Amino acid sequence: MNNVCLRITVAMITSIGLFATSASAANRTVNCDEGQSIQDAVEKGKGSAAPLYIDVSGSCEEVVTITRDDVTIDGGETATVTGTINVDGGRRINISAMTITGSGPGVVVAAGYLKLRNVVITGNSGTGVIAGLSAYVGVLKSTVSNNDQGGVLAQDGSSVFVRNTSINGHEGDGIRLSQATGTVGKSIISGNFNGIEALTGTVVIEQNTTISGNANHGIDADFHTSVQISDSAITNNGVMGIKLELDSGLVTFDNVSISGNGDLDVFCGDTESSFQNLGFIDADVECTDFDQFAPL
Numbered sequence: 001m002n003n004v005c006l007r008i009t010v011a012m013i014t015s016i017g018l019f020a021t022s023a024s025a026a027n028r029t030v031n032c033d034e035g036q037s038i039q040d041a042v043e044k045g046k047g048s049a050a051p052l053y054i055d056v057s058g059s060c061e062e063v064v065t066i067t068r069d070d071v072t073i074d075g076g077e078t079a080t081v082t083g084t085i086n087v088d089g090g091r092r093i094n095i096s097a098m099t100i101t102g103s104g105p106g107v108v109v110a111a112g113y114l115k116l117r118n119v120v121i122t123g124n125s126g127t128g129v130i131a132g133l134s135a136y137v138g139v140l141k142s143t144v145s146n147n148d149q150g151g152v153l154a155q156d157g158s159s160v161f162v163r164n165t166s167i168n169g170h171e172g173d174g175i176r177l178s179q180a181t182g183t184v185g186k187s188i189i190s191g192n193f194n195g196i197e198a199l200t201g202t203v204v205i206e207q208n209t210t211i212s213g214n215a216n217h218g219i220d221a222d223f224h225t226s227v228q229i230s231d232s233a234i235t236n237n238g239v240m241g242i243k244l245e246l247d248s249g250l251v252t253f254d255n256v257s258i259s260g261n262g263d264l265d266v267f268c269g270d271t272e273s274s275f276q277n278l279g280f281i282d283a284d285v286e287c288t289d290f291d292q293f294a295p296l
Helices: 002-025 038-044
Strands: 027-031 052-057 059-061 064-066 071-082 085-088 093-102 107-110 113-117 120-124 129-132 136-140 143-145 152-155 159-163 166-168 175-178 181-185 188-190 196-199 202-206 210-212 217-222 226-229 232-235 240-245 249-252 256-259 264-268 274-277
Touching: 027 038, 038 052, 038 064, 038 071, 064 071, 085 093, 107 113, 107 136, 129 136, 129 159, 136 152, 152 159, 152 181, 159 175, 175 181, 181 196, 196 202, 202 217, 202 232, 210 217, 217 226, 217 232, 232 240, 240 249, 240 256, 256 264, 264 274
Parallel strands: 027 052, 052 071, 059 071, 064 085, 071 093, 085 107, 093 113, 093 120, 107 129, 113 136, 120 143, 129 152, 136 159, 143 166, 152 175, 159 181, 166 188, 175 196, 181 202, 188 210, 196 217, 202 226, 210 232, 217 240, 226 249, 232 256, 240 264, 249 274
Antiparallel strands: none
16 A cells, blocks of 8 residues: 555646646746747747746837747837738737837738737837738737828738727728727727728727717728627717718717717718618718618
């Protein structure tokens, strides 16, 4: 009996040791100011199926490409990546607490799954964030600002989820959707050309989001785009609050303010486009089928 207990104890200690070694191997530290590289850390983690955690510090000038699953890159709120982070098919990828800037787009996701948390994406010569090929991108507690070609682009069946985030200062669109879905909550979209432009997309605005002070339209919805708004404000945009064209539709619920926009608050550019209000709204509307007190 004592020998059996001894063998069990030894086996348990051995398995614990193996687990600790495996977990340790999946954690890497990168100091770019000492010549180390995020990409090198990603490459070294390819041989393991365990989640890979990379703690980054310093200023990193590199293009990072992630093709595997389960990677977390944490910049500790001080690291900067001057270059592009590409996610190519990787799932459960998390990037947090860093600044991404430089030549080209900031972040590109193709057929992958990425969450950006507490990230500043600014000053890129391309678009701040691009999602394509049915990718999913979550942008949480972040800032996307002053990128040359726009803030966030989702296309080709992709979806973006924006929460507690500011998207501002773009000569292009704050968010552009092309055959894609965008959900925005508790966020501010301001100082862009259009706040949101959607072509054959689905737009959901909720939870005290403000779309204000954009040069052209707050929301520009074209070609079979569906827009739903609740508990949010579309105000003081340069030309129109919301423009609907080519069989696009808007539904508003309670606690929605659409006011103070340049020419009109809501405009339907054709008889196929529609505005259905399921709450009460005081807005300057030009849509042939608008009913301010539409039944539930």
